[in-house]
Amino acid sequence: MSLVIKNLTKQYNKEKTGLSDYSITIEKGILGLLGPNGAGKSTLMKIIATISKPTRGTLFLDGQDIVNNPDYIRRIMGYLPQDFGVYPNLNAYEFLEYIAALKGVGGAGLRKRIDMLLEGVNLTADAKRPIGSYSGGMKQRIGIAQALLNDPKVLIFDEPTVGLDPEERVRFRQLISDLADDCIIILSSHIVSDIETIADEVAIMKNGMLLDKAIQPEIIGHVDGKVFETMLENSDLHAFKAKHLIINTTRQKEKTKVRYITKTPESETASTPVSATLEDAYLFLTHNNA
Template sequence: MTLEIKNLTKQYNKQKTGLSDFSIRIDKGILGLLGPNGAGKSTLMKIIATISKPTGGTVFLNGEDIVKKPDTIRKTLGYLPQDFGVYPNLNAYEFLEYIAAMKGVGGSGLRKRIDMLLDGVNLTADAKRPIGSYSGGMKQRIGIAQTLLNDPKVLIFDEPTVGLDPEERVRFRELISEMASDAIVILSSHIVSDIETIADDVAIMKNGTLIDKAVPSELIRRIENRVFETSIAHSDLELFKAKHLVINTSRQVEKIQIRYISSSSEAEPGAKKVTAGLEDVYLFLTQSQH
């Protein structure tokens, strides 16, 4: 399984560019997409899911052009859109049966698969209740279950953990890791720690372009030995910001506690080096003007 994304561009209109000459190769495993609002994550995912067509470039799945031949990917695709709508009057079981019919999934194994998926997203107890009565997190979970009906080989989750409580996040991770052993899984999130714990590879996007892609530990190495914490006077903050990338501040009575990425590996007087994390690199790559 390989997705080869080549020079993908999506020009929505004269002013709005969703993607700009975007290229990436995606192999089996879990790829996390990180990027600020408007970076182009959803645009990219919609094009791979063949919901939207690019204005330039193309996507190959195992060498087949899926922009020209969307059916090549559709039968092996599971997709959770960012704005997943549900049918409020159907219960979870009926909804999954309906989606299965649309995907052409049927046969004697379907009942068992639906039961297994409902269990996987912890909705068995609520399966007979109309989806319209579900909480936001429960709707999100039925959306996740729906992607897995057809034993997909390409799974796309646009912000799957939105609305999930910490316990459900852990369940989601387990479910996806299980499913992902033999598939390409692409997921976006604003929660860096969610991506950090689940993704094999992380791609960081901004303004419709790819800024960096690597395994998390390699990304973190880009700023190793440059993350510090210190305490400074309130009045020094602006000066400090002009010199370094301040990524976190917490106000205290007299002083202000900050975490920053230094422009060199030298510590400011009194600052102490701390272990860098994915959140630090993410902010470094998306916020600094390098």
Template structure:
């Protein structure tokens, strides 16, 4: 079984320790890398991609350093950065042809692969349009297509669904679930729903360190007995927000509101335990990044 090992990976800038002694062992399947913006996810991804040199530590594929593997590592690697560059005059198809040539894919194979990816990512109708004229969501889909061109064994995606609408997000998750069989896929995101239903394992990153890692079920279990629901008067919402960490507010009839909240004990009257989700763990670990959701 293939294995991507991140061993004591560290990146120190002059005034900041961006990645602090991170170790992970990735095996085939979808892995989620969760963390707030600024947690160090992108810096770590760039080192795994071989784009950024670590201050110390290393990345190993099947026991060999990716520095020693060099070109052979890039041949089996796909990467979608947070922002990808393209020449403004490129059409979708010409850009993918150009990227195929850079990746050393023969013209015949490239042509077949590009047509398949255009259909898979619903880009066939815009293949002759210039990328700069596409919406942000469509541009993101083009970026996803280029990451898949060489049918990589390892696929690294940094905030892949940024700019995608809900329907596109669902389509993309389905594509990834199918693609990940016998491949290693690592998705960096702060949008928990992107990985909650498709990732078999997750790592949570905060302040440059991995603070939790394991199967989705094991991480969710951490929140057992810490998720509650109750109903309160809407006039009491402000008081409730000062007492507990609210994950969700739903307006009910008669000036009432249903609250889903996180706490070690049932703080509010009438509270009943709720089944925890991965999103609850994220809000528990990143209270400053929670952004209470309100449903009307």
């Protein structure tokens, strides 16, 4: 399976560009879209889900043009929108039956499939309660279940882990990993840790553009050997910030521990090299292309 996207532009209006000349090829496995708010992640996902049309550009899934033939992907796709609204008066079971009807999923296996999905997202015990009474995390989980109803081959999850507690995140990761072998799975987040534990490949986005897409070690390679830690006097912090890209700071009484990225560490600051993480690379890439 492959989804080939070329020169995609989404111009919302004169001032607002969602995506500009965006090209990417997505294969089987889990791709994490990582970018700050406004980067264009939801715009890209809406266009792939055929909810929104591009201003320019092409999308081909296994050679089929899905801009002009959206049904080709709709039949085999599951989509969790970022602003997932639910029907507050339906219970989880009724809601999934309703979505199944919309998607044209039916037949003898439907009951079993709904039970299995409710189990998978840990909602079996609450399946008879109206969704309106659910917590944010529970609503998110019913959203995940509806995306999986039609046994999709292309899964698009826009900020799926928002509202999930750590245990629910682990569950989500397991659910997704089990599907990854023969599906294209695209997840978005603006939180690095959400993506790094789950994605095979990462696409870093900013300002409607793709900054890089690669497996995690390659993305991290951008900052290998450039990440350091040092202890600074609090009074020196300001001047230091002007010279280097600061990843984070931890105050310890009069001194501050600083993690930073540089090509040339200053010897007088007694810096220690540390191993680079996806977060370091993400901040480096999105900072450089401000």
